[in-house]
Amino acid sequence: MRIRDAENLPKPLVHIGHRPLLWHVMKYYAHFGHKDFVLCLGYRADAIKNYFLNYNECVSNDFVLSGGGKTLEMMSRDIDDWRITFADTGISSNIGQRLKAAQKYLEGEEVFLANYSDGLTDLPLPQQLDHFRMHDKVASFLCVRPNLSYHVVSMQGPMVSDIRPIDNGDLRINGGYFIFKKDIFKYMRDKEELVEEPFRRLARERQLLGYSYDGYWASMDTLKDKQQLETLYATGAAPWEIWKTARKNRDASQQLEDVR
Structure with a gap:
């Protein structure tokens, strides 16, 4: 509700550039070879399904059109090697319930990745x-x-003893990228939120890791957040967009080899 574009859309379908936020997150994982996705759908599940059912590769790829528009040759592709399971997990389900509903699609997977689909990062996933x-x-x-x-305020009685930017200190938050x-x-x-009771149980048994990262990370919660991401894009x-950086590096290396 804090993003005007999302008035009638699920937030993951709000666009950054030519593609929705969800696509950017999935493209990130695909770059590292993780291309088997389960989308835990709730509000406006139909919109997400229809987006992929009517996916247009031409929007974000080079192509050649010939024969008066009769022949289309794609120079590159986005999702032809992705496998996407669309799982309805309930309109009012919380994160824990959505994950639990997707359990049946994870048979045979000893380890899996999960994501809120509302934040972007350049985190080197293999390191995590x-x-x-x-x-x-x-x-x-x-x-x-x-x-x-925001600023964090320290007080002694009614007197302020310190005030500093919230990101200038030891405070860290959940970035929404899980293993x-x-x-x-x-x-x-049943009905528990993921990071409430389950995470507390894990913490008590020393089974919960926090992976600290100081590189780029940003969530999209407000219109201002969206505008900042759009500006960067x-x-x-x-x-x-580490997949673009990697491609540029490969192209540069190839050019160097050609010169040699």
């Missing part, structure tokens, strides 16, 4: 996965500094 495997715990989540313009073993479901009870160098 290596950290998770090294510590061998049930759950891990990204811990980031809040991208808020779970399938054992996560043993810690969940318009520069052609949005920090979260």
Whole structure:
């Protein structure tokens, strides 16, 4: 409700540039080779389904049109190697209930990734996965500094003893990028929110990892957040578009080899 564009859309379908936020998140995972997705749908599930059912590759890829528009040749593709499961998990379900409803689609998966789909980052995902495997715990989540313009105030009685930007300190928040073993479901009870009771149980048993990251991370919660992401996207160098950075680096390396 805090984003005007989302008045009649689920927030993950709000566009950043030519594609919705959800696409940017999925593109991030696909860049690292994770292309089997389960979308836990709730409000306006039909809109998300229809977006992918009517997906237009031409919007974000180069192509050649010939024969008076009769022949279309794609120079690159986005989602032809993605597998997407569309799972209705209830309009009023909380995050925990949505994850629990998707459990049946995770058969055979010892470890899986989960995401709120409302934040973008340039986090090197393999590093978080290596950290998770090294510590061998049930759950891990990204811990980031809040991208808020508020100030933290310290007081002694009625007197202010310190005031500083909220991102200038040790405070960290849940960044919404998760890694779970399938054992996560043993810690969940009916109708519980994911990061409330289940995470507290994990913490008590020392099974919950926090992965601190100080690189780029931003959530899209307000119209101002959307505008900031749009501005970054318009520069052609949005920090979260690591697939573009990787492609440019490959092209540069190839050019260097050609010169040699």
